[in-house]
Amino acid sequence: MDTEKNVAWQSVAKLAEYYAKAFDLRSAFNKTPQRFEELSISAPHVRADLSKNLWDREVLAKLLNLAEHAGLNERRTALLAGDIVNPTEKRPALHAWLRTRFSGIATNTAQESDERLQGLQDMLVLAESIRANPAIENIVHIGIGGSGLGPEMAVQALQPHHSCGQRLHFVGNLDGHDLHQTLQGLTPERTLFVVASKSWSTVETLRNARSAWDWFHAQGGVNAGPHFVAVTAKPELATAMGMGRILHMPEGVGGRYSLWSAIGLPLAVAIGAGGFAELLRGAAAMDAHFTDAPLQANLPVWLGLLDVWNSSFLQLASRCLVPYHHGLRRLPAYLQQLEMESNGKRVHANGTALDYPTTAALWGEVGSNSQHAFFQWLHQGTQRISTEFVLVRRPAHCLEGHHDTLLANGLAQAQALMAGAEAGVGQLPGHQDFPGNRPSTVLLLDELSPTALGALLALYEHRVFVAGVVWGINSFDQWGVELGKTLAKNLQQRLATGNTSGLDGSTAGLLHWICETQC
Numbered sequence: 037m038d039t040e041k042n043v044a045w046q047s048v049a050k051l052a053e054y055y056a057k058a059f060d061l062r063s064a065f066n067k068t069p070q071r072f073e074e075l076s077i078s079a080p081h082v083r084a085d086l087s088k089n090l091w092d093r094e095v096l097a098k099l100l101n102l103a104e105h106a107g108l109n110e111r112r113t114a115l116l117a118g119d120i121v122n123p124t125e126k127r128p129a130l131h132a133w134l135r136t137r138f139s140g141i142a143t144n145t146a147q148e149s150d151e152r153l154q155g156l157q158d159m160l161v162l163a164e165s166i167r168a169n170p171a172i173e174n175i176v177h178i179g180i181g182g183s184g185l186g187p188e189m190a191v192q193a194l195q196p197h198h199s200c201g202q203r204l205h206f207v208g209n210l211d212g213h214d215l216h217q218t219l220q221g222l223t224p225e226r227t228l229f230v231v232a233s234k235s236w237s238t239v240e241t242l243r244n245a246r247s248a249w250d251w252f253h254a255q256g257g258v259n260a261g262p263h264f265v266a267v268t269a270k271p272e273l274a275t276a277m278g279m280g281r282i283l284h285m286p287e288g289v290g291g292r293y294s295l296w297s298a299i300g301l302p303l304a305v306a307i308g309a310g311g312f313a314e315l316l317r318g319a320a321a322m323d324a325h326f327t328d329a330p331l332q333a334n335l336p337v338w339l340g341l342l343d344v345w346n347s348s349f350l351q352l353a354s355r356c357l358v359p360y361h362h363g364l365r366r367l368p369a370y371l372q373q374l375e376m377e378s379n380g381k382r383v384h385a386n387g388t389a390l391d392y393p394t395t396a397a398l399w400g401e402v403g404s405n406s407q408h409a410f411f412q413w414l415h416q417g418t419q420r421i422s423t424e425f426v427l428v429r430r431p432a433h434c435l436e437g438h439h440d441t442l443l444a445n446g447l448a449q450a451q452a453l454m455a456g457a458e459a460g461v462g463q464l465p466g467h468q469d470f471p472g473n474r475p476s477t478v479l480l481l482d483e484l485s486p487t488a489l490g491a492l493l494a495l496y497e498h499r500v501f502v503a504g505v506v507w508g509i510n511s512f513d514q515w516g517v518e519l520g521k522t523l524a525k526n527l528q529q530r531l532a533t534g535n536t537s538g539l540d541g542s543t544a545g546l547l548h549w550i551c552e553t554q555c
């Protein structure tokens with residue numbers, strides 16, 4: 037860490053002990069009646085109440101100072117200009133660049149022709165032709181991680197906006213049960229497979245694609261090619277596998293940031309090219325906020341700094357995400373990849389070890405279901421973590437008595453985490469005491485439209501970037517997934533032969549158990 041950043045870091049650290057041990061949210065609200073106004077902030081389509089966190093304006097000011105000394109302004113400019121921000125892979129991170137250019141929000145570059153935009157343009161044209169083709173009844177999207185989670189989550193989230201005649205299915209898992217169950221009842225000639233893999237080397241996706249290809253012929257289909265669309269940065273490999281149509285995605289768009297590229301094909305089929313353009317516009321509006329708003333009035337900056345504060349300084353080991361909207365039930369899984377693959381790192385971008393905790397584990401489940409699962413732990417467990425609520429003001433249904441009750445439940449959980457309560461007369465002391473003073477954040481959308489979803493997801497992307505810059509890590513590579521892939525290849529061969537020589541005792545023992553019945 038350079039000297040100035042270190043001084044700024046130490047000055048934040050000086051505050052941390054008090055906020056971790058002695059700060060009390062209830063007293064803070066009593067002492068500062070305008071605390072909500074001071075610590076809540078709006079951005080396009082998203083309002084955020086950060087006042088129920090274990091911080092205040094003094095902490096925020098010091099964190100903003102730290103961000104400046106970490107080079108946030110310069111790094112943000114580099115990201116949005118499409119410069120190299122992923123040094124270990126020598127790549128830019130083009131997600132915001134792509135949607136901003138495409139949406140024409142970037143003045144003077146709106147009509148820019150660039151081959152990196154071509155795949156997205158081709159995808160939207162193809163999506164419209166699929167929507168207009170009644171012969172295609174089912175679309176099976178095959179892809180994992182960033183090539184699956186984003187489209188699946190967004191297709192679910194925007195279900196009320198669907199306007200296509202096709203049914204959409206998602207297959208990611210290497211476990212054959214996933215593909216097998218999905219294919220039940222489908223007819224080859226009426227099915228279109230979308231095989232999404234940026235690298236075209238992901239074992240899960242290639243295995244599923246080959247099995248789908250075999251299924252197509254085994255079920256009497258002829259000429260599979262036209263029924264297979266590939267989305268990839270490696271068109272030559274996809275062509276060699278027989279894919280009938282290739283959509284290109286740029287190398288510079290990272291997997292977990294790729295919903296905005298041709299990877300978004302299932303979503304564009306579901307909501308139409310116009311709906312997809314709205315998603316891009318919503319995201320680009322958040323990009324513009326991130327670019328233009330001063331750091332002290334910038335929502336992604338506040339959230340990224342809060343993440344740094346909670347994890348590195350207050351040592352809160354996880355963050356629980358609870359979206360109170362059925363459509364957002366896959367948001368925790370999507371954000372797990374975004375946050376934990378991006379910032380789950382233990383070394384600086386230059387490869388040297390870091391001596392502070394980086395990103396917290398992210399986990400969660402949709403509300404109100406989660407209230408009946410793990411909220412006991414959140415309210416009365418021995419460990420304190422932070423909780424994040426995503427609320428949506430207006431539902432897309434008109435069933436009486438649901439949405440107000442849902443919103444009341446979300447608000448109540450945040451209130452209870454902060455306020456706590458003592459067991460009353462006739463109640464059980466201890467068992468019915470709630471300690472309170474547990475931090476939470478509320479993000480509020482007016483409605484779950486394509487535009488608002490785009491803005492929300494872009495907000496999370498920039499937040500991850502901000503925290504990564506302050507931690508000094510490269511948020512755009514993922515070397516941590518490689519060792520397991522290499523070992524799996526070796527073990528696959530051993531499973532075929534039962535050879536355990538040279539293996540550690542546990543892996544050898546487990547292999548023996550499996551081979552007793554299989555090999």
Ligand SMILES: O=P(O)(O)OC[C@H]1O[C@](O)(CO)[C@@H](O)[C@@H]1O
Nearest residue numbers: 181182183233234235238291517
């Ligand atoms: O699109 P691909 O290349 O199949 O990769 C899928 C996913 O696998 C990962 O590389 C991790 O293994 C992710 O970063 C990526 O989103």
